[in-house]
Amino acid sequence: MIKEAKLAEILLVEDNEGDIELTKEAFEEAQFRNTLNVVEDGDEALDYLFKRNGFEDAVMPDIILLDLNLPCTDGREVLEIIKAEPRLKRIPVIVLTSSRADKDVVESYDLHANCYIVKPVNAAKFMAVVQTVENFWVDIVCLPPSNSDD
């Protein structure tokens, strides 16, 4: 079997339907072949990552795009749990949030976020950012091998 570029699995944790729409459109526009899985709150994200509560068949993502302001369990907690879990901590977590607050930035990096991106207000820029992130994290960055046992 010819070894092709691996299709990356991307998990988007985002409650804002507008942003989900824009992200999806950005993926479509760039004709990425990567898979975009969307969960809408922190609990769901954790369920997905730990493969429970209906996500038993979920595929372990290669990259996680994480919004900070989430209902229920918010993004910070999710980040903390991921980075504390040996099986998950290597997965790059890109914090994608509307908050510009320094507090959030510092806190996120302290929780070992891999990068912090403020959502651009302009829709075109938003999509550009999403595409850049995709390019960078999927094509340029060398990611750790995904756990084949999953």
Added chain:
Amino acid sequence: MNKTNLKKEASNKVIIFRTVVGYSIGLLSLLMLLSAFIIIPKINTLFEEQYDKDTKRELKKEVALFNNFIESQRRVIEDLAKFPSITNAVMLSDADNASVNGLLKNVVIGGEKGRLVLQDIEANVLVQTTKQLQGIYTNEEPWIEEILNASKPYHFQLLNQSQDSILFKISVPVLYSGFVEGILTGEIKASLDDVFVNQVLSSDTAITLTQNELTVGTSTNKIVLARENTAMLQGLNVTFTYITDDAPLLKRERSVQNLIFSVLLAGLAVSFILFSLLSYTGALQRVKLKSKENSRVSLYSMPIIVGVLGVSASIITFIIVSNAKQVSVENNLIFESQKHVQEVRENLNTYLGILDSVNAFFSASEEVERQDFKVFVESFLVQHKSIKAIEWIPSITHEERLVLEDKARLEGFTNFSINEVNQDGNLASATQREHYLPVYYLEPIAGNENALGFDLASNPLELKTLIKAQESESKVATSKITLFEEDITKAGIFIFRPVFYNDKKQVTEKLKLQGFTSISLRVEDLVNEVLLGMDSNLALFIQDISDPEFPETLYGTPQVVESFSRDEIINLAGRSWRIKIYSKANKTEYAQSAWGMLITGLIFSGIIVLGLVHLIRRREYVEQLVVQRTAELTASEEHHRAIVELAVDGLITIDKFGIIERFNEAAENIFGYPSKEVIGSNIKILMPTSSHQGSDDYFKNKQDETKEQIISIERYLGSGKYAKGQHKNGTIFPIEVSVSEIKLGSTIKYSGIVRDISDRVAFEKEREQFIEKLTDSNEELERFAFVCSHDLQEPLRMIRSFSEKLQDHIKEDLEHDEKGKKYFNFVIDGAIRAQALINDILTYSSISNDIKQLEDVNIQDLINVIKKNSLDLTESNTAEITYDPLPNLQGNKTQLFQLFQNLINNGIKYQKTDTKAHVHISAKEAEDHWCFTIKDNGIGMDERHFKKIFEVFQRLHRRSQYAGTGVGLSICKKVVERHGGTIWVESEKGMGSTFYFTLLKA
């Protein structure tokens, strides 16, 4: 501290003791004055009285003795006057009768030198026994007339005094058939010692007799200060004077006086020395510390002194009393012995006088018949029971023996014979010898039968005495013999007097013995006569000590115990008798009362000493206690003082006039004055001038004690009053004062606690400024939020309105453009959410701090309004709201409405789709608040969200599930907290939630 206390204690003791000694000095001085003016004169009077009494008694005694003496002499003369020959002589005025002459010549009156004078009724002297008479015997003498006409029983007259004897005469009438027929006078020369017994004993007394102008008596040479006590002897017509010497009395008085004064002076001197010593010691003690032992010694010196004084006083009293007792016993003894021995002496004299009379009777008579003898002696025997017998013992030859024996037998004594005691000890007829001395006449016969006829010559002892009598031609007494018919234990004596034939021709010729007259006496009877009048406590013992080597007991038992005794010697017809009078009781018995006094005194002293020691101990204990307590008190006071001094707050005590009495260190720091500068000054120096008015008003009126004062001070009384103080440097600063009134007995003081609150005031000022600043910024924020909400609403409304307008406008284009529709939805939904957010933020920020506008809120009404609104919003039958009775509260109605509305709406909103929502509201009353419960049957939540849900913008659900801004519960929290309560939740996922919150009651 201990040392100084000890010192103080010691010096206190000294001072006390010194005071006591001082009082003693005063007391002693007083005693001296008393002694000088009262006690000593009183004692002198007592002495005088006693002396006077003694002297009177002596006088009485002497008079009695003198009377007895004269009486016995008179009796002898009277007896003589009864002689028939004398009676015949005066009857016939014929003194030629030989028997009369013989009688008078042989009778011895008042010693060997006595004379007799016989006068007839014409007062012519018939017979006189000497050539030269002392007395005057003419009928011109008044006494002769008096006797002759029987107006006077006898006449006594003093005649003369020679060296140691006095001459006097006693004249008695010679009676015949009761008529005075003549006068018999005896001129008697008597030794002074015989007349005045007392003279023998003491040289400081004298006795004189005065008759008419003649005074006789004992020597008064040795008498220094004569005191005369006289007694008139009526019968004798003699003044009897007993002279005593006052010198010894005065000497005694003076010695007592001296003794008292010397004792007092000694006491005074001792006290004074003690006083000075103690003053000195006290002074020393003030200078240097004395050890406790020393002070103890000085403390105990008082009981020691008292003890010593008590014991010495007891001993002295003992000695004085026992001496006094002894003296009194001895005096009594002297008196008794003098009296009784004199009696004995007189009695014996009387008996000797009787013997003389009998002897004279025989001498004067040619022949004395037995019957004559009997008649003559009978009267004596009747008068003198002590006379055992009177005998006539003729001296006879063997030739005469038979004649006499026959004669006696003829006279009725049929068994008469001259007897002797034979070898067997029995009476038997005397063996033949040349001379016999038989008892021939004997009266009384009864009781003396065996004696009659007894030949005295057969008894060597009696013979010896008889021979002695014959040779001395005088009376001689035998030694102790046992009388006839008598108990052998009972002593008797014979006194013999020889009778000579009266036919002596020449002086040189030896007198021819006719016989002996004899008188036998029983000593016991002799004594009994005397003992009748004798003190029953006294005993009598008589010894014949003529032969000093072999004294013979005549009467009584010798003194067996050591007791008071007194010896008197009597010379009786050639023998010496010692008469001892002694007290029956032992000497020690007399001392008993003295011993009793001694013991009592010692016990008394002991008790006083013990009492004193006890008192001192007690005082020491109390003092110790006081010292201890004082130390404790001092410690506690120092402790308090330390607290006061070191207190952080200033402490100032003033009296009721505002004068500062105490000013502690903190106060010094606060006001800048050292305490010594302000103590004594008025409190107003610590107040700014503007405040003086108030305090001045108060303190100026201090004398008035008006109500104003009280009002003024009340202004300051209490705690936490604010005032202004003035520092020494003039700075005025705020102070907080707490003044309390202290009542110490009747004095009132005020104690003030002062605190400099400059720092606090500054801090408070700062805080106020900060709060003001905060309020300003809050207001700005609120204003900003308000402006925001309004100004933001505007563009949002634009977006929303025109998005909808645009959507409507390109409705046809969008018909198949799903994406376009979606985009429009995003835009409009975003605008709506923004509006909701802004509204919520406005609400949240408008819950201001100030809930000053409290109003009565009826929660139940509130719920009803909410219920109506909520149920209107939801579709009917999808929700139910119930409640228990709810209270009325004080609070901000709008906010409370918000609170309840949010919670109730949440309960309805977060509901499982298939369940009918049920919200129940209840309230529970607690002490100061209400606890409300809002319970729903909704979806519930995990415990980890219990806190988070009250934070702003925190949501548990996606918007797609349950819409919301995440501000509602934050608003609730804020409202509850603004009303002074807390809010919390209890829940379980899927099991519904219960929200609790508390609200203050008022």
